[in-house]
Structures are given as C-alpha cells and as structure tokens.
Amino acid sequence: MNEERYERFHYIIGATASAILTVLAFGAMIIGEWDRTLALWVIGVSAVVQIVVQLRFFLHIDFSRQKREDLLLILFSLLMLTMLAGGTIWILGDLSKRMM
Numbered sequence: 001m002n003e004e005r006y007e008r009f010h011y012i013i014g015a016t017a018s019a020i021l022t023v024l025a026f027g028a029m030i031i032g033e034w035d036r037t038l039a040l041w042v043i044g045v046s047a048v049v050q051i052v053v054q055l056r057f058f059l060h061i062d063f064s065r066q067k068r069e070d071l072l073l074i075l076f077s078l079l080m081l082t083m084l085a086g087g088t089i090w091i092l093g094d095l096s097k098r099m100m
Contacts (some may be wrong), residue, residue: 014057021046021053 028034028042055061061070 010057014053017053017057018050021050 025043025046028039028046031039034042055074059070061067061074063071
C-alpha cells in the first residue's frame with residue numbers, strides 16, 4: 001500500500017510539472033511582448049525540462065544502477081533519430097542547392 005501511494009504521488013508531481021511547463025511554453029508565445037529569441041529560448045528550455053520530467057516521473061528512468069541499461073537504450077535511440085533526421089535535412093538541403 002505504501003509503494004502504491006508513493007507511485008501515485010510521483011504521477012501527480014509529474015502531471016503537475018508537465019502542465020506547468022506546457023502553460024509556460026504557451027504563455028511565452030501568447031504574451032507577445034517578449035522578444036522572439038527570448039520566447040524561443042523559453043520554449044526550448046521548457047521542452048528539454050519536459051523531456052526530463054517525462055523520463056523521470058512516468059518512465060521511471062533515473063541514474064540508479066538498475067535503470068542504466070534503459071537510459072543507454074533511450075540515449076542510443078535518440079542518437080539514431082538525430083542521425084536520421086539530420087541526414088535527411090542534409091540531403092534535402094544539398095539537393096535544393098543543386099537544383100537552384
């Protein structure tokens with residue numbers, strides 16, 4: 001029962017933090033009085049923090065010895081996705097230059 005309560009508490013913290021970060025990102029664009037670069041920085045930082053919150057509170061990924069394999073798997077998947085997206089953008093940019 002105690003572990004269930006602890007896990008529920010973590011889900012509530014994660015959901016609250018995710019909601020606050022989402023409102024912060026939307027607020028950065030809705031306010032409109034901020035400089036565009038500042039708004040983009042706020043959105044970018046809140047996106048990175050949102051990823052960390054999602055990994056920690058919902059996927060239960062942390063730096064403990066037992067979860068290290070999961071973290072390495074996620075980092076490897078992120079590397080592969082970055083290479084795939086970066087390669088696609090690179091190829092399309094090169095093709096666009098050659099077509100002009």
